[in-house]
Amino acid sequence: MTTSPQTSTxxxxxIRLLGDLLGNIIKEQQGEQAxxxxxxxxxxxxxxxxxxxxxxxxxxxxxxxxxxxxxxVLIKAFSNYxxxxxxxxxxxxxxxxxxxxxxxxxxxxIDGAIAAIKxxxxxxxxxxxxxxxxxxxFVLTAHPSEAKRQEVLVKLRRIAQMMTAQEREHxxxxxxxxxxxxxxxxxEALWQTRAVRSQSKTVMDEVNFGLYxxxxxxxxxxxxxxxxxxxxxxxxxxxxDWSDLHRLLRYGSWIxxxxxxxxxxxTDITLAALQTQxxxxxxxxxxxxxALLDHLxxxxxxxxxxxxxxxxxxxxxxxxxxDYVDEIYREQMARIIVRLEHNQYASHTDLLADLRLLRDSxxxxxxxxxxxxxxxxxxxxxxxxxxQLMPLDVREDSRLHLATVSELMAHYGIEADFANLPEERxxxxxxxxxxxxxxxxxxxxxxxxxxxxxIVRTWRMVAVAHERFGRESIDAAIASMSQYPSDVLTMLLFxxxxxxxxxxxxxxxxxxxxxxxxxxxxxQVLFDNATYADHLAKREMRQQIMxxxxxxxxxxxxxxxxxxxxxxxxxxxxxxxxxxxEVELFHGRGGSIGRGGGPTNRAILSQPAASLRxxxxxxxxxxxxxxxxxxxxxxxxxxxxxxxxxxxxxGNVENDNVEEPWFQAMExxxxxxxxxxxxxxxxxxxxxxxxxxxxxxNELSKLRISSxxxxxxxxxxxxxxxxxxxxxxWMQSRAIVPSWFxxxxxxxxxxxxxxxGLETLKDMYQRWRFFDALIRNTELDVAKADMGIAxxxxxxxxxxxxxxxxxxxxSDEHSLTKDMICAVTGQSSLLEFAPAxxxxxxxxxxxxxxxxxxxxxxxxxxxxxxxDDPSYxxxxxxxxxxxxxxxxxxxxxx
Numbered sequence: 001m002t003t004s005p006q007t008s009t010x011x012x013x014x015i016r017l018l019g020d021l022l023g024n025i026i027k028e029q030q031g032e033q034a035x036x037x038x039x040x041x042x043x044x045x046x047x048x049x050x051x052x053x054x055x056x057x058x059x060x061x062x063x064x065x066x067x068x069x070x071x072x073v074l075i076k077a078f079s080n081y082x083x084x085x086x087x088x089x090x091x092x093x094x095x096x097x098x099x100x101x102x103x104x105x106x107x108x109x110i111d112g113a114i115a116a117i118k119x120x121x122x123x124x125x126x127x128x129x130x131x132x133x134x135x136x137x138f139v140l141t142a143h144p145s146e147a148k149r150q151e152v153l154v155k156l157r158r159i160a161q162m163m164t165a166q167e168r169e170h171x172x173x174x175x176x177x178x179x180x181x182x183x184x185x186x187x188e189a190l191w192q193t194r195a196v197r198s199q200s201k202t203v204m205d206e207v208n209f210g211l212y213x214x215x216x217x218x219x220x221x222x223x224x225x226x227x228x229x230x231x232x233x234x235x236x237x238x239x240x241d242w243s244d245l246h247r248l249l250r251y252g253s254w255i256x257x258x259x260x261x262x263x264x265x266x267t268d269i270t271l272a273a274l275q276t277q278x279x280x281x282x283x284x285x286x287x288x289x290x291a292l293l294d295h296l297x298x299x300x301x302x303x304x305x306x307x308x309x310x311x312x313x314x315x316x317x318x319x320x321x322x323d324y325v326d327e328i329y330r331e332q333m334a335r336i337i338v339r340l341e342h343n344q345y346a347s348h349t350d351l352l353a354d355l356r357l358l359r360d361s362x363x364x365x366x367x368x369x370x371x372x373x374x375x376x377x378x379x380x381x382x383x384x385x386x387x388q389l390m391p392l393d394v395r396e397d398s399r400l401h402l403a404t405v406s407e408l409m410a411h412y413g414i415e416a417d418f419a420n421l422p423e424e425r426x427x428x429x430x431x432x433x434x435x436x437x438x439x440x441x442x443x444x445x446x447x448x449x450x451x452x453x454x455i456v457r458t459w460r461m462v463a464v465a466h467e468r469f470g471r472e473s474i475d476a477a478i479a480s481m482s483q484y485p486s487d488v489l490t491m492l493l494f495x496x497x498x499x500x501x502x503x504x505x506x507x508x509x510x511x512x513x514x515x516x517x518x519x520x521x522x523x524q525v526l527f528d529n530a531t532y533a534d535h536l537a538k539r540e541m542r543q544q545i546m547x548x549x550x551x552x553x554x555x556x557x558x559x560x561x562x563x564x565x566x567x568x569x570x571x572x573x574x575x576x577x578x579x580x581x582e583v584e585l586f587h588g589r590g591g592s593i594g595r596g597g598g599p600t601n602r603a604i605l606s607q608p609a610a611s612l613r614x615x616x617x618x619x620x621x622x623x624x625x626x627x628x629x630x631x632x633x634x635x636x637x638x639x640x641x642x643x644x645x646x647x648x649x650x651g652n653v654e655n656d657n658v659e660e661p662w663f664q665a666m667e668x669x670x671x672x673x674x675x676x677x678x679x680x681x682x683x684x685x686x687x688x689x690x691x692x693x694x695x696x697x698n699e700l701s702k703l704r705i706s707s708x709x710x711x712x713x714x715x716x717x718x719x720x721x722x723x724x725x726x727x728x729x730w731m732q733s734r735a736i737v738p739s740w741f742x743x744x745x746x747x748x749x750x751x752x753x754x755x756x757g758l759e760t761l762k763d764m765y766q767r768w769r770f771f772d773a774l775i776r777n778t779e780l781d782v783a784k785a786d787m788g789i790a791x792x793x794x795x796x797x798x799x800x801x802x803x804x805x806x807x808x809x810x811s812d813e814h815s816l817t818k819d820m821i822c823a824v825t826g827q828s829s830l831l832e833f834a835p836a837x838x839x840x841x842x843x844x845x846x847x848x849x850x851x852x853x854x855x856x857x858x859x860x861x862x863x864x865x866x867x868d869d870p871s872y873x874x875x876x877x878x879x880x881x882x883x884x885x886x887x888x889x890x891x892x893x894x
Contacts, residue, residue: 010092010095010167011088011089011091011092011095014087014088014091014092014163015084015085015088017180017183018084018085018087018088018159018163018183018187019081019084019085021180021183021184021187022077022080022081022084022187022191023035023038024184025184025187025188025191026038026073026077026191028188029188029191029192030073034070034073037062037066037070037073037074038073038074038077038078040062041059041062041063041074041850042078042846042847042850044058044059044062044850045059045846045847045849045850045853046846048846048849049842049845049846049849056788059849059850059853060853060857063850063853063854063857064857068874068875068878071854071857071858071878072878072881074850074851074854075195075851075854075878075881075882075885076191076195076881078847078848078850078851078885078889079195079851079881079884079885079888079889080187080190080191081847082844082847082848082885082888082889083152083156083190083888084159084187085843085844085847086156086888086891087156087159087160087163088163089840090160090631090634091160091163091164091167093634093637094164094631094633094634094637095167097633097637108601108640108641108644108645109640109644110225110228110229110232110640110643110644110647111228111232111235112644113643113644113645113647113648113651114127114232114233114236114647115232115236116648116651117130117647117648117651118236118237120651122651124237124239124240125240127233127237127240128240128242128245130647130650130651131245131248131647132245132246133612133613133614133615133650134248134615134643134646134647134650135246135247135248135250135584135614135615135616136248136249136250136615136616136617136618136642136643136646137249137250137251137252137615137616137617137618138250138251138252138617138618138619138620139251139252139253139254139393139586139617139618139619139620140210140213140214140251140252140253140254140255140390140619140620140625141253141254141255141258141619141620141621141622142203142206142207142209142210142254142255142256142258142622149193149194149195150205150208150209150212151193152190152193152195153212153626153630154212155186155189155190155193156190156630157630157631158186159183159186159187159190160630160631162179162182162183162186163183164633165179166179195881195884195885202264203255203256203262203264203265203269203273204256204269204272204273204276206255206256207255207256207272207273207276207277208276209255210253210255210625211276211277211280211389213625213626213629213630214251214280214389214390215280215283215284217629217630217631217632217635218251218629218635219284219381219384219385220381220632221629221632221635221636221639222249222251222384222639223377223380223381223384224636225249225636225639225640225643226248226249226380226384227380228640229248229643230242247383247384248643249384249639249643250384250390251385251390252390252391252392252393252476252617253273253277253390253391253392253393254392254393254395254619255273255392256269256270256272256273256274256276256392257270257273257392257393257394257395257474258393258394258395259394259395259396259454259458260395260396260397260480261397266457267457267458267460267461270392270394270458270461270465271461271464271465271468273392274388274392274465274468274469274473274474275469277388277389277390277392278387278388278389278469280389281385281386281387281388281389282340282341282343282387284381285340285351285378285381285382286337286340286341288374288377288378288381289333289336289337289340289378290337291374292333292374292375292378293330293333293334293337295370295374296327296329296330296333296358296370296375297327297330298327298328298329298330298362298367298370299326299327300326300327300328301326303329303362303365303366303367304365305328305329305361305365306357306360306361306364306365308357308360308361309328309332309357309358309360309361310328312332312354312357313328313331313332313335329358329361329362329367332354332357332358333358336351336354336355339354345387347386347387347470348382348383348386348387348388351382351387352379352382352383355375355378355379355382356379358371358375359371359375359376359379362375386472387470388469388470388472388473391472391473391474391475391476392465392473392474393474393475393476393477393478393507394458394462394474394476394477394478395477395478395479395480395509396455396458396477396478396479396480397479397480397481398479398480398481398482398483398487398490398508399481400451400454400455401455401479401487401490401491401494402419402486402487402490403419403449403451403452404451404452404455404456405418405430405490405493406418406419407448407449407451407452408440408441408442408448408452409429411442411448412440414429414433415429423484423485423486426484426486426489427485427486427489427525427529430486430489430490430492430493431489431529431531431532433493434489434492434493434496434531435531439497440493440497441456441459441460441494441497441498445457455494459494459495459497459498459500460498462474462477462495462498462500462504463498463499463500466500466503471503471504474504475503475504475505476504476505476507476544477491477495477504477505477506477507478507478508478509478546478586479491479507479508479509480509480511480548481509481511481512481515482508482509482510482511482515482522483510483515483518483522484522485522485525485526485529487508488506488508488522488526488532489526489529489531489532491506492506492531492532492535501535501538502535502538502539505539505542505543505544505584506535507544507545507546507586508522508523508545508546509546509547509548509586509588510522510545510546510547510548510568511547511548511550511551511552511555511588512551512552512555512556513552513555513556513560513561513564513674516547516552516564516565516567516568517564517567517568519545519547519568519571519572520568520571520572520574520575523543523545523572523575523576524575524579527575527576527579527581536581540582541580541581541582542581542582542583542584542614543576543581543582543583543584543614544583544584544585544586544617545572545583545584545585545586546585546586546587546588546617547565547568547569547585547586547587547588548588549561549565549587549588549589549590549596550588550590550596550724550727552564552565553596553738553739554726554738556673556674556677556678557673557674557676557677557678557681557738557741557742557743558593558673558677558738558739558740558741558742558743558778559669559670559673559674559742559743559746559774559778560670560671560673560674560677560742562770562774563666563667563669563670564670565596566606566607566608566666566770569585569607569608569611570608570610570611572585572611573585573608573610573611573613574610576614577610582613582614582615583611583613583614584614584615584616584617585611585612585614585615585616585617586616586617586618586619587603587616587617587618587619588619589603589618589619589620589621590619590621590622590624590724590727591621591622591623591624592727592728592731592738592739592781593736593739593777593778593780593781597624597777598773598776598777598780599641600618600638600641600642600645601641601642601644601645602645602769602772602773602776602777603773604616604642604645604646604649605645605648605649605769605773606769606770606772606773606774607649607770609649609650609652612646612649612650613650616646622724623887623891627891658768658770661760662760662763662764662768662771665750665754665757665760665761665764666771668746668749668750668753669746669747669750670746672742672745672746672749672750673742673743673745673746674742675742676741676742676745676746676813677741677742680741680742680809680813681741684806684809686799686802686805686806687806689797689799689802690794690797690802690803690806691729693796693797693798694733694735694790694793694794694796694797694803694806694807695729695730695732695733695735695793696729696732696733696855696859696879696883697725697726697729699859699862699876699879699880699883700725700728700729700732700883701725702876702880703880703883703884726738727739728887731886731887731890732852732855732883732886732887733789733790733793733852734784734785734786734789734790734793734848734852734890735785735787735790735793735810735814736781736782736784736785737810739777739778739781740778740781740782740785740813740814740817741810741813741817742813743778743817743820743821744813744814744815744816744817744818744819744820744821745813745816745817747761747817747820747821747823747824748816748820751820751823758823758824761824762824762826765824765825775821775824775825776834778817778821779821779825779830779831780831780837782814782817782818782821782830783830783831783837783838783841784841784890785814786845786849787810787811787814787815789849789852790807790810790811791807791811792852792853792856793852793856794806794807795856796856796859796860796863818830844889844890847889848886848889848890851882851885851886851889852882852886854878854882855879855882855883855886858875858878858879858882859879861875862875862876862879
């Protein structure tokens with residue numbers, strides 16, 4: 001994003017204001033000497049970045065001589081600085097966006113996409129058909145990648161709101177002083193607030209974390225987006241009726257429903273999460289209704305009412321006394337409030353009916369503006385979010401499903417060793433059992449294994465949730481690590497057993513490289529199964545399929561993961577289309593590049609166009625939620641960009657024209673990259689030792705940022721390790737291995753083995769969105785990686801030979817990848833064509849570096865201490881503080 005000199009000056013002014021206020025707080029709270037220490041470290045880090053070869057030694061010497069308390073000051077100073085600079089950069093981004101919008105130069109908007117579609121020849125009917133294919137759902141997840149506490153997030157949001165007020169309001173000098181004092185007050189409170197949690201988060205903490213963003217930002221922003229969407233349609237197609245479009249944009253959640261590897265998500269917790277969501281929705285609606293109660297003051301002698309409204313009030317069985325007998329609209333709103341307070345609405349459609357009676361009566365009696373103002377916003381909010389706020393998905397490990405069905409099969413004498421049967425035999429038995437009317441779950445499962453008890457309780461809970469909260473409360477059951485058709489048929493058997501088989505999607509999650517490769521064959525077997533086909537018919541011939549980015553990347557490296565994900569989408573879309581089935585692909589993206597992160601709009605445009613026609617779901621995880629939804633303007637921009645991409649991709653306005661040689665090139669690149677990555681990560685002796693010593697991976701497991709363990713179960717080595725801490729640990733050490741290792745070697749091997757290889761790749765980069773996105777995402781993390789800092793961490797490795805060997809491989813691959821990306825993109829240096837990103841990284845590096853130096857010093861001290869040493873906990877607490885600070889500085893975790 002390019003900036004004018006004026007806006008750059010404003011950014012510098014914001015950073016200076018916030019930095020000066022923080023400096024004053026440090027002096028007040030810690031003393032002048034502490035402030036001078038911070039400045040000494042900052043200047044040494046800056047000198048290191050400007051080429052002073054002795055600066056690194058000076059920096060290390062200063063930090064090594066500091067006491068633990070002094071290190072604590074440094075951690076807090078630089079960590080809080082990043083929180084504040086993130087706010088300043090957000091303000092700058094919003095400033096530029098507003099400038100462009102004011103000058104009609106803003107790109108990647110909803111209106112821009114609709115205009116482009118119309119320009120390409122779409123009439124109103126064709127556009128209507130296209131938009132009915134647009135089903136976008138963001139799913140909030142509680143993956144352990146948000147390091148900031150909610151208490152800190154609230155303070156940062158208040159600071160951001162004050163910075164916005166300072167810029168947009170013409171403040172008087174006394175108001176400027178008041179605002180500056182208020183900023184200083186928040187920064188002081190921020191300084192005095194623990195950066196890391198003293199206790200691990202519970203699942204309900206995570207539920208409340210997600211709901212904070214939904215109720216404070218997302219709900220109103222989504223209503224605004226719908227307003228803009230329909231305004232654009234009316235502008236470009238003024239004579240068409242758009243009222244019957246389905247919900248284009250929705251939200252869902254895994255928080256409280258995702259039990260894969262998290263024993264803390266119990267059936268009681270899931271039901272509590274659903275109840276908490278309902279309570280939160282009701283609270284939002286009641287707040288809006290009470291505001292309307294003071295707004296709907298139309299007197300009966302001034303404004304009439306429709307007969308429908310009068311009849312509804314007469315027929316109401318409620319005997320509610322109000323003070324509004326002469327104000328019928330106010331009286332009816334008071335009645336609605338009472339009904340909602342007492343949970344008397346069976347569904348959101350009943351609530352909508354009451355609200356629409358008010359709206360229609362106002363429209364018919366001269367109250368058009370009142371009807372289309374706050375009341376219309378409330379109606380749309382209820383329509384979009386319902387009484388339940390958002391559906392909750394339930395996810396479980398398919399291997400636990402298999403263990404359960406095997407135990408029950410043996411119990412009934414159907415099959416003694418079901419788990420080890422050939423796959424076709426498993427499918428036959430499961431199909432027969434699905435069609436068997438007798439119960440499959442025993443009434444009492446207390447004598448069975450804990451796994452079987454857990455799985456049976458989960459499915460019985462789904463039935464209870466449907467009865468208590470409605471069918472939309474849980475509308476998808478997902479099996480992670482799905483590999484075979486039997487994994488999906490097992491879920492259908494369990495769903496049928498509790499009577500919900502027609503009311504929720506049965507969703508396989510394909511995660512590893514091999515599973516992605518086989519996914520379309522697995523689904524074809526299911527589509528050919530008459531019993532499963534009957535299930536699909538009752539689900540309106542729609543199939544939801546989830547594809548995993550995190551584990552496929554951990555399994556085969558970044559380039560192989562992306563290519564197999566692309567191929568899987570293409571094959572799955574084709575298999576579904578040939579069977580007359582509408583596929584909804586669910587993208588399990590993480591926040592970091594190595595786990596499928598990066599700009600969502602770019603990702604959507606880079607996928608096969610056919611893969612979007614049945615709808616798309618996308619996870620939003622951890623720090624991504626906080627980044628996108630802490631600020632209303634950022635949230636609005638995010639949704640504009642994503643919807644713009646969805647519309648253009650569905651309309652195929654910018655056709656990629658993918659050529660066959662490009663597919664062949666990607667096949668080669670994928671295999672070269674996979675081989676090199678797996679050779680390093682899986683087949684190099686000592687790799688795990690190096691990783692565990694040269695990153696804070698073991699200390700990360702003690703960071704209290706999630707209710708979820710770092711591993712799936714207590715056993716297993718690297719394979720059991722979750723992808724999030726895998727990426728998180730390398731991000732902390734600034735090596736960022738998962739998102740680029742193997743890419744440079746893949747490109748070089750391809751170019752060496754094909755005389756025109758580099759020209760082919762240049763052409764792919766210029767004309768194929770998929771390859772463009774892959775290269776640009778890789779480029780960003782290669783640019784953010786720092787081999788000087790990564791080498792500092794390598795010194796934590798005890799074995800000198802292993803340290804040198806492993807770091808050399810990382811450093812050599814990083815250098816090669818940097819060169820190869822520049823060769824493909826035609827740049828002389830990384831991010832040459834993205835100067836704003838380049839400046840942001842350069843602006844942060846001198847401030848992130850000290851935290852890395854402090855972290856290494858603390859890790860060395862911590863690892864020399866026995867865990868029962870009285871000072872161990874204190875040093876660990878400081879290590880966790882550095883993790884939090886580096887995450888803020890890098891603007892990502894895992």
